Amino acid sequence: MQGIQIFTHAVGMVTRNFNAVLRIAGILLLVQLVLVFSLGEAYFARGMASGEVVGEMMDGAQNSGLLLIASLVQFVFALWIAVAWHRYILLQQEPAGYIPAWNGAEIIGYFKAGLILVLILIAVMMIGGMLLLPLATNGQASLLAGLLGALLLYVPAAYIAYRLSPILPAAAIGKAMTLKDAWYQTSPSGAAFVVLTVVSVLAGWLVNMPASLIAPVALPIALVWAAVAQWLAIVVGASILTTIYGHYVQKRDLNA
16 A cells, blocks of 8 residues: 555665764754653653643643743754755755754745644644534543544544645755645545555554653653654654655655
8 A cells, every 4th residue: 555655665765874864863863862851751741641640740841941942942953854854865965964954944944834734734623623522522422532533633634734745845945835736746646645644643653652651660761762752753754754745746656
């Protein structure tokens, strides 16, 4: 199935070019490690349900604004690395060292394209939320609401995000693309993006799950695992977008 091919090609792109990955994204891994260790237990509290335990663990980080700073730093570095990776694969722009070039104009363009995409996804999620509202008010249907929520909220949003995603690599290489063009270019294989969504979510869950399991007994190991997992998610995510652009826009073959 083409959705699986896209995912495996993206992962293979990372493994085959791992030296380049380290030169482009190695600095991001260091940043991830610093941020995760700065948060400590609060890192895992972010993903838990609200309650006394979460309140206790998050209190110090929230008061200091550490979570906000960490998120902003991670966001800027993720943009920087994603643009550099797109340019390396699509333009063969080799990194000069272990700090990738700062392509300011392209990073700003990437941010703008991403913002447009996020606004579209928010609209899609709002529509899905309104459809789910009757179930959300019914306590006896909480499980059904959760299942339908995944179907009516996340899957359509991820599908649309992948269909429109070529605008991001296009911005990274300085060739702006309209939403209409991105949708048209990805139209031949719409179903592949549903499969890609499922595979990506499952892979992400499997990679991140051990950190939460290890945290109660070996926090430092769990934090290292979490940092590496986040780093891989960003790199592989950028590779998926690169693969989509390369295959559907540049008409490259999927060789994985």
